[in-house]
Amino acid sequence: MRYSLDQLEMFTLVASTGSFSAAARQLRKTQSAVSTAIANLEADLGLVLFERGGKASTLTPAGEKLRNEAELVLERCLQLEAHANELGERVEPALTLAIEVPYSTLMPPLRDFAERFPHVDLQIRHPLHGDVAELLARGEADLGIAFSQPAYPRDLGFAQMGKLILSHVAHRDHPLSKLKRVDFADLRAHRRLVFSGHNHKLPSSEYLDATRCWQAESYAALLELARTGLGWTTLPRQLILSELASGELVELPLTAYPYTDWLVGVDLIWAKAHVLGKAGLWLKRRLGEHKVFEVDREGKRTTL
CATH class of the missing domain: 3.40.190.10 (Periplasmic binding protein-like II)
Incomplete structure (x- = not known):
């Protein structure tokens, strides 16, 4: 057997993406190069790794079992490189x-x-x-x-x-700040100010939505928008301690999290x-x- 680490990487990537073309795009190779590498790997192993009948490239039972082995080999290679790096004495500038x-x-x-x-x-x-x-x-x-x-x-x-706490807040004069209880329907009725990098990426954030949404690429921008009363937002509490203490911003009492913070x-x-x-x-x-x-x-x- 003379298969290479590149072949194993291609194998695991095709398995995770379900597509030879998608794997080729990620690796910046041609689809034919990836297909040839997988075919050679199958020849070296004496096994068929993928079913090639439909649109998606699905693993055969043998491919499913060897996928975990291949990922383990690649993981060990990364550990070897990391260990070698740690043995160096270079101080970077x-x-x-x-x-x-x-x-x-x-x-x-x-x-x-x-x-x-x-x-x-x-x-x-x-x-x-x-x-x-x-x-x-x-x-x-x-x-x-x-x-x-x-x-x-x-x-x-x-x-x-x-862990840090993310707080759902609005300006003290915002209509949501006047409510004793706020549910998701109340949130959806008002403009949401959202950090674009976290939109629906954090756990449970799929429940936080609104029919109107402004996105910003920094917390500082969101804070200024919220202080102007343009909508409700979610910010790390550490960033807004002074605004909460002064009452300028109000934490919204969400009914879905009545006794806990969003950690x-x-x-x-x-x-x-x-x-x-x-x-x-x-x-x-x-x-x-x-x-x-x-x-x-x-x-x-x-x-x-």
């Missing part, structure tokens, strides 16, 4: 962090990093469309801190750092095969040790 959570929650590890590596420059990017994983996949960021997503690509690793996980994300130097590895470990939390409405810390 600069690092890029992609951060979509409130920066105040990350100040302790960033202060420690500044003291430990005073000559390493740090660039912080706030993804306009909320896709930290995409920046990591393209190699445009070394590490990412983002609200948890239901799934990540196989080549990304992640570790949960904690969303915060993940540290990295590309498994990306080469991190000494400073990057140190920061990755320090961020992994740092716990993100806040106090809920009952005075308790949010926990993992």
